[in-house]
């Protein structure tokens with residue numbers, strides 16, 4: 023079917039856009055109308071190189087034939103089936119395939135529709151798990167400053183981003199936070215994992231001493247924090263967090279919504295860092311971003327704690343109308359097949375050193391105060407304009423889009439996370455264009 027690239031909705035007012043400067047956008051819209059591989063096509067017919075895999079989700083690039091075909095076939099065969107007290111084969115198949123690439127300690131999969139839902143699901147499972155084992159006093163949840171865990175009330179409560187929290191009332195009670203691990207004074211310009219800061223994990227001992235271990239259900243962290251500008255775990259930090267949580271019977275949840283599915287060159291960050299949590303949340307790359315889907319992976323110990331009492335009774339009072347829906351499951355299976363067939367996780371690992379080199383070539387450009395990278399993630403931190411935080415990076419984002427590259431900004435940090443299919447010449451183009459943008463902004 024021919025695409026009409028001139029379609030422009032005649033009124034942009036109705037759609038209240040998420041996490042967007044609505045008035046700015048509607049005055050000068052940036053409209054994407056098609057995509058293929060590494061590129062978006064804009065409404066005015068330009069090609070834009072995707073430096074962010076959409077929103078960290080299209081890890082295999084855009085409009086991949088296997089995924090498109092799987093969705094089309096599934097829609098024709100079985101459009102929807104409930105997962106409450108009923109089943110359909112593809113959800114079970116996807117769960118098995120997911121476990122096939124996950125750390126071997128992961129034994130069960132609970133499906134939902136987004137990263138936010140995955141986080142709230144994991145937090146609820148943690149609370150109910152302790153209760154099922156007779157440790158109902160473990161109700162406290164611990165997150166981390168500058169953490170992002172989506173926008174549900176659970177996620178914003180354990181999250182650590184002030185603007186995601188302060189407008190929304192009292193949030194969940196009984197939540198505490200670890201300090202973030204962003205230490206620019208000690209780790210600036212680090213390539214890969216920073217050297218300094220593992221001792222920040224010991225702050226958990228302080229929280230245990232303050233609250234009592236028997237009140238703490240779980241700690242949730244992003245192995246690599248993306249949304250607050252790419253904050254990397256110092257060497258040894260995650261290992262220490264694992265040791266302390268284990269010592270005190272506290273569950274450790276890795277929020278792998280952005281690190282899952284090859285972003286670091288391994289299926290999950292848990293494998294990349296060699297640290298296995300009790301639960302993993304994921305979404306985004308699970309279906310290559312094509313159909314909403316999220317999942318929580320758990321150990322057998324967690325799942326089995328619920329499998330008691332009369333068999334006709336529901337064990338966990340939680341779930342969504344679209345948990346493991348047929349079309350999302352079909353998309354997930356085709357996505358995992360695409361990753362495997364094309365060796366995309368290995369590809370990300372292989373091209374990561376080139377990415378690192380290119381990214382750090384931006385050091386010395388005007389206003390660049392730090393550069394960070396790991397796997398196929400990169401961040402360029404800019405000096406904020408005095409009194410006008412975020413303006414410099416947002417201006418760079420707008421200029422970059424005009425010049426044909428899609429980047430993302432958070433505060434005054436430019437974050438990039440290209441599809442894992444990116445070629446070296448495309449890395450050169452992405453980073454070269456960003457360099458031009460930064461020079462021009464000076």
Ligand SMILES: Cc1ncc(COP(=O)(O)O)c(C=O)c1O
Nearest residue numbers: 136137138170171172277279280
């Ligand atoms: C670590 C993390 N958790 C949760 C989420 C929320 O995912 P969603 O937007 O699908 O609800 C995100 C989204 O960027 C994320 O980066």
